[in-house]
Amino acid sequence: MQDIKISIIDRAGVEHLVDAPTDMNMNLMELVRSHELAEEGTIGVCGGMAMCASCQCYVLTDHELPEMTPDEDLMLAEAFYVQDNSRLGCQIQIREALHGLKIQLAPAD
């Protein structure tokens, strides 16, 4: 399987176009960490269980994303800086259909 391209705007506003593997069972939070686009300890704090919202991001393209689980929805209900296009990066698995996706990391608490 081929890598896809995903664009990530970090918390300083800098955009990075990165290669994202579709065959490593990775999610967007892990992609950000693997490219070190957010300071360690400020993202993926709970490890990816939708229990902390430190990987909140804004989805800037209209790709079809997996539906929100109640866990993600209720975690976002307690997150800060939430917008209509907010998602938890840890809940979005990287797959081929996400090629060209663009996200922006929400501010750290």
Place this chain on the structure above:
Amino acid sequence: MIKTDILIIGAGPTGLFAVFEAGLLKLKCHLIDALPQPGGQCAEIYPKKPIYDIPAFPEILAGDLVGNLMKQIEPFQPGFTLGERAETIEKQDDGSFIVTTNKGTKHHAPVVAIAGGLGSFEPRKPPISGLADYEDKGVEYFIRNPEMYRDRDIVIAGGGDSALDWSIFLADIAQSVTLVHRRNEFRGALDSVEKVQELKNLGKIELITPAEVVDVNGEESVESVSIKRGAEVFNRQCDHFIPLFGLAPKLGPIADWGLEIEKNAIKVDNSLDYQTNIPGIYAIGDVNTYPGKLKLILCGFHEATLMCQSAFQRIFPDKKYVMKYTTVGGVEGFDGSKKEAPKAVVKAIN
């Protein structure tokens, strides 16, 4: 002054297991943790989540892992300073350390092992402008003394267990309790949600959903909060505003202890003993970093084990010692207990 051999900062799985390994070497441990209970993230964030990569446990709940560790270290009688954050460290002339918490509790030990995970858990503060100006003037992120809310008007914000539990608890104490949450649904335990519903029906809790507190108002202290529901913004008179949005770990004061920090973690010598740049201070588990570091509980266990061997040498530089297997030496507790493998019964064949 609390005295011990190894002062462990952080009572998560790594810190707890260090007590066991230290105990095998007859070293006593005392643990400091900002949380009110041992277990770190496993207890605070995900006690009901299964972990699959603890060796020899195909599956174990995080809360059960902590329970097992507590049982395993019981014979070594660790001391605990819970609900306090390690604030300062002072090196003594003899190379030992005094660590003082935010509540002034002092601990003295020849070795300090930082097992602080991602840091001490601090309340998450909503980004409301001017909120910090009202801290301790009606804005509190923890409920330390419920009596201070007696006959007062309280607004609580949040949708998790602590927001629900404290709304229930304060409903009997406060003049009024208003709970504000951005959804109609709550993330807390089902019985807590049902209890809040019951208290709402009785008129003891006012529920404002889906809504959020967007402003805090008052001259000297909190007098009201502004609540936004849909397009409407209205004021709610209150004496206290308690945002309960859970806790997030912050490295905190440890970052100012003169330790070499990289990527929000403490650099250690992983080729030897997980010692930091300050001799006598070790860092183990998720709080440390070195080339190839993995933040896994199982790695923390390994690091704790090597740290204890090095700590022993530091405390008793002249004592000769070789590591003993528990299958051979058993486990001799400080409480007089002794666990050991039963001796084989030898029978002669005639």
